[in-house]
Amino acid sequence: MIDFKDFKPEDGSPIYVQIVKHVKRNIAAGAVADGEEIISRRSLSALLGINPNTVQKGFSILEAEGLLCSHTGAASYAIVSKETVDRIKAEMLEDDISSVITSLKQMRLTKDEALELIERMWSK
Amino acid sequence: MIDFKDFKPEDGSPIYVQIVKHVKRNIAAGAVADGEEIISRRSLSALLGINPNTVQKGFSILEAEGLLCSHTGAASYAIVSKETVDRIKAEMLEDDISSVITSLKQMRLTKDEALELIERMWSK
């Protein structure tokens, strides 16, 4: 079950990209069962208060990546093998962590300073 | 002296936003002296291979935030007090780290898993 209640499109990046990332993070977290029914495009657009076309754009990307299965008239379903979960998780972690490391290094932080800062901010 | 040689606009975010962030990270790193002359808009656009207007957009944001001083005809200069450096650094670290923590938590990583992963990826 993918939870969209905590989804807040306020980032500078396009909403449909954020939808794709949100679903992928849920998959990486192991929160999506294989064959699980996905919320409909219309329902999600109403829930998030955004245009159906924007949701459709995100969902079509997920389908193109083989994470979603759609058929006209019927609900959509998730396709998530164990291999998929591992691959998506590795990709997301690689992206997130390498980008923050690049940023922190640009600010001349040492590894120890970075680790200490992250440890201190983790529980906030 | 702000180094733009390692600046590669490949992120999905607007180039002018990336320019603003790049300058701020250099300020946070203590790499920018107060009153230091900044590369001209035309030179930077030529160096990065982007449009002068895109550079202008980024620079005007930096000026609006009080980090830059411009006058028609003359070069631009950095304005960076110690307080500015501290404030910018705190802001950048807060943004970068809290966003990565949010992502990692969404993927159900524990603090220890996260720290170990970051430590392992730091030197790559």
Added chain:
DNA sequence: TTAACCGTATCACTGTTATAATACAGTTGA
């Protein structure tokens, strides 16, 4: 003085993002 630089401003153009209003076809359950 003057040529070469600087910042600033404007216009037109393309592509992307997001919205809005429809429409059509297939599925599902009462």
Added chain:
DNA sequence: TCAACTGTATTATAACAGTGATACGGTTAA
């Protein structure tokens, strides 16, 4: 059956991002 859902598609509109070209006025150093 049929109403209410589903996915899919099209068209139009607006705003924004980025490019390209051009122009104006001020500064600086030879």
